[in-house]
Amino acid sequence: xxxxxxxxxxxxxxxxxxxxxxxxxxxxxxxxxxxxxxxxxxxxxxxxxxxxxxxxxxxxxxxxxxxxxxxxxxxxxxxxxxxxxxxxxxxxxxxxxxxxxxxxxxxxxxxxxxxxxxxxxxxxxxxxxxxxxxxxxxxxxxxxxxxxxxxxxxxxxxxxxxxxxxxxxxxxxxxxxxxxxxxxxxxxxxxxxxxxxxxxxxxxxxxxxxxxxxxxxxxxxxxxxxxxxxxxxxxxxxxxxxxxxxxxxxxxxxxxxxxxxxxxxxxxxxxxxxxxxxxxxxxxxxxxxxxxxxxxxxxxxxxxxxxxxxxxxxxxxxxxxxxxxxxxxxxxxxxxxxxxxxxxxxxxxxxxxxxxxxxxxxxxxxxxxxxxxxxxxxxxxxxxxxxxxxxxxxxxxxxxxxxxxxxxxxxxxxxxxxxxxxxxxxxxxxxxxxx
Amino acid sequence: xxxxxxxxxxxxxxxxxxxxxxxxxxxxxxxxxxxxxxxxxxxxxxxxxxxxxxxxxxxxxxxxxxxxxxxxxxxxxxxxxxxxxxxxxxxxxxxxxxxxxxxxxxxxxxxxxxxxxxxxxxxxxxxxxxxxxxxxxxxxxxxxxxxxxxxxxxxxxxxxxxxxxxxxxxxxxxxxxxxxxxxxxxxxxxxxxxxxxxxxxxxxxxxxxxxxxxxxxxxxxxxxxxxxxxxxxxxxxxxxxxxxxxxxxxxxxxxxxxxxxxxxxxxxxxxxxxxxxxxxxxxxxxxxxx
Numbered sequence: 067x068x069x070x071x072x073x074x075x076x077x078x079x080x081x082x083x084x085x086x087x088x089x090x091x092x093x094x095x096x097x098x099x100x101x102x103x104x105x106x107x108x109x110x111x112x113x114x115x116x117x118x119x120x121x122x123x124x125x126x127x128x129x130x131x132x133x134x135x136x137x138x139x140x141x142x143x144x145x146x147x148x149x150x151x152x153x154x155x156x157x158x159x160x161x162x163x164x165x166x167x168x169x170x171x172x173x174x175x176x177x178x179x180x181x182x183x184x185x186x187x188x189x190x191x192x193x194x195x196x197x198x199x200x201x202x203x204x205x206x207x208x209x210x211x212x213x214x215x216x217x218x219x220x221x222x223x224x225x226x227x228x229x230x231x232x233x234x235x236x237x238x239x240x241x242x243x244x245x246x247x248x249x250x251x252x253x254x255x256x257x258x259x260x261x262x263x264x265x266x267x268x269x270x271x272x273x274x275x276x277x278x279x280x281x282x283x284x285x286x287x288x289x290x291x292x293x294x295x296x297x298x299x300x301x302x303x304x305x306x307x308x309x310x311x312x313x314x315x316x317x318x319x320x321x322x323x324x325x326x327x328x329x330x331x332x333x334x335x336x337x338x339x340x341x342x343x344x345x346x347x348x349x350x351x352x353x354x355x356x357x358x359x360x361x362x363x364x365x366x367x368x369x370x371x372x373x374x375x376x377x378x379x380x381x382x383x384x385x386x387x388x389x390x391x392x393x394x395x396x397x398x399x400x401x402x403x404x405x406x407x408x409x410x411x412x413x414x415x416x417x418x419x420x421x422x423x424x425x426x427x428x429x430x431x432x433x434x435x436x437x438x439x440x441x442x443x444x445x446x447x448x449x450x451x452x453x454x455x456x457x458x459x460x461x462x463x464x465x466x467x468x469x470x471x472x473x474x475x476x477x478x479x480x481x482x483x484x485x486x487x488x489x490x491x492x493x494x495x496x497x498x499x500x501x
Numbered sequence: 502x503x504x505x506x507x508x509x510x511x512x513x514x515x516x517x518x519x520x521x522x523x524x525x526x527x528x529x530x531x532x533x534x535x536x537x538x539x540x541x542x543x544x545x546x547x548x549x550x551x552x553x554x555x556x557x558x559x560x561x562x563x564x565x566x567x568x569x570x571x572x573x574x575x576x577x578x579x580x581x582x583x584x585x586x587x588x589x590x591x592x593x594x595x596x597x598x599x600x601x602x603x604x605x606x607x608x609x610x611x612x613x614x615x616x617x618x619x620x621x622x623x624x625x626x627x628x629x630x631x632x633x634x635x636x637x638x639x640x641x642x643x644x645x646x647x648x649x650x651x652x653x654x655x656x657x658x659x660x661x662x663x664x665x666x667x668x669x670x671x672x673x674x675x676x677x678x679x680x681x682x683x684x685x686x687x688x689x690x691x692x693x694x695x696x697x698x699x700x701x702x703x704x705x706x707x708x709x710x711x712x713x714x715x716x717x718x719x720x721x722x723x724x725x726x727x728x729x730x731x732x733x734x735x736x737x738x739x740x741x742x743x744x745x746x747x748x749x750x751x752x753x754x755x756x757x758x759x760x761x762x763x764x765x766x767x768x769x770x771x772x773x774x775x776x777x778x779x780x781x782x783x784x785x786x787x788x789x790x791x
Binding site: 149150153154156157174178180271272273275324325326327328330331334335461463464467471472474475478480481493496497500 | 539541542543544545556562626627628629643645647648649650733734736737738739750753754755756757760
């Protein structure tokens with residue numbers, strides 16, 4: 067008897083404990099990557115004092131929550147890039163309301179009808195799409211409609227150790243001298259190695275199949291080569307592609323570059339002054355600038371410039387981050403909550419690009435405060451010259467993986483260049499045929 | 502056995518059979534059905550018959566991944582079996598130091614694959630890893646463990662062996678402790694040498710444990726995934742991509758669910774056939790003795 071009374075009492079306690087006040091606020095589930103840094107920025111709402119992608123975004127979200135108490139905001143932090151998780155959530159019929167997404171990935175979800183068009187949301191948020199940069203517009207428009215609010219443009223740059231370049235006689239008027247042709251690049255690289263004993267390029271070629279692909283895309287786009295004549299085919303085994311891959315193979319063969327390095331090792335090499343130029347992302351400007359300014363720096367002088375014009379025009383293969391809204395049934399209140407967040411996020415675009423990315427808003431790009439940040443005026447042109455793959459190309463991430471794998475084989479000599487490019491073409495075409 | 506007894510027996514096994522069918526048998530047949538379709542993760546299904554299997558058996562990357570998987574299994578399973586048997590023999594004593602070492606060798610098994618690969622990345626990373634630093638310090642060229650196709654598979658195998666020592670070692674220890682002590686006493690009276698004792702008493706007594714270890718490890722290593730994904734991403738040029746990583750890439754990177762499930766069904770059949778074959782081969786002799 068005593069036991070049954072005790073059990074009943076426990077059941078009553080649990081039942082009462084499980085009751086909570088009904089929250090009639092609209093719920094906004096925001097899903098993002100960029101890492102977890104709650105220990106440092108968990109309670110901070112001072113966006114201006116935050117640093118790094120994770121820190122700045124965390125404080126922006128904290129501030130949005132603090133200033134919008136009438137919205138029940140839930141933040142999901144997912145491991146980069148979080149797309150398998152998003153796909154599982156959508157497949158289970160439980161998508162978040164706002165998601166960070168690379169612009170190159172948007173076509174996959176948009177093409178399958180999994181994203182809501184944002185034209186109306188952007189208009190209601192007071193964001194004039196004409197105020198977006200060209201690169202931002204290209205990244206967010208699919209089939210003539212906006213499916214995302216672009217938040218930045220990211221690309222690769224040549225991060226340069228100016229001390230070593232000076233030793234090799236590759237500085238003029240305080241600026242690095244970059245090559246204007248593939249032959250000149252090899253000549254510079256040989257001269258650099260002879261003068262410094264170090265490799266001209268530092269390259270993160272291990273566990274980074276996208277690295278070589280970004281180089282290939284950049285120089286094919288610079289020559290206006292139409293890689294994707296339509297959404298079902300790639301044309302890759304071309305003389306232009308062979309020439310580009312041959313250049314990178316020669317750099318490897320002559321050891322004018324580091325070879326067996328992943329990204330952390332390559333970054334350590336660059337910061338320790340073990341090579342001349344590290345072609346990597348815009349997001350490393352801040353860390354490298356800090357490293358160069360440190361009192362015990364081994365990097366010496368630091369500069370960065372867009373990829374040199376080796377073929378054709380100035381061009382850069384770029385991507386970008388964006389906010390997307392997975393398709394779902396939503397109440398007017400939930401739609402308004404999304405609109406308010408988009409407006410809020412756009413207002414903080416200037417803070418976001420302290421990460422090193424290029425802004426998605428022209429006003430921020432042209433603002434003196436942006437240009438006053440280290441090296442930003444050197445790369446601002448990428449917001450106009452930066453190019454992406456055509457918006458009808460789906461599975462861009464998977465395609466990069468396939469091409470990267472074959473390029474890796476080509477530059478390391480595992481496969482002849484012709485065969486590697488033919489294999490890449492075949493594998494990508496097989497993939498595209500299945501969509 | 503009465504009807505009542507039979508009913509009682511069924512009642513005892515029914516919960517397990519129910520869960521087993523729901524969680525394994527049903528998904529297997531659902532998978533078979535999906536593999537006959539061009540399907541994505543979001544419910545799209547288009548009947549293609551055996552096309553996915555035809556594509557699979559004409560796909561050079563599938564064969565490369567299968568080759569990598571079998572190579573890894575061949576490198577890991579025998580080595581792990583021998584090493585853990587030796588460890589169990591060395592630590593099968595009731596001393597404090599043996600207990601400490603048992604705990605020490607088992608400790609790697611409780612780590613997650615993420616931590617294990619992080620540790621081994623620090624050791625193996627070309628240029629900046631522990632081994633590379635040692636090689637550079639003595640004037641040798643560092644070995645590109647994670648970037649050269651000849652070295653990536655051994656690197657994954659070493660990582661896996663270190664990670665997987667615990668369970669087989671414990672199984673062998675349990676097996677050793679079940680061998681009747683009087684057999685060793687009889688051998689000692691007969692003045693049998695240590696080698697004779699080992700080959701005539703210990704090893705035959707561990708026959709069933711060894712079969713179990715080999716079968717468990719074979720099934721596990723044919724499904725190797727995390728170490729390859731985190732250490733090498735299957736590279737360079739796909740040279741260290743095992744089949745489960747390939748299936749994951751197809752399903753979640755390319756959204757080709759039907760094709761991925763077809764590969765998974767083939768892998769399942771292979772694991773099943775290999776495990777049954779091992780069991781049959783290892784028990785055949787036992788049956789003959791009886």
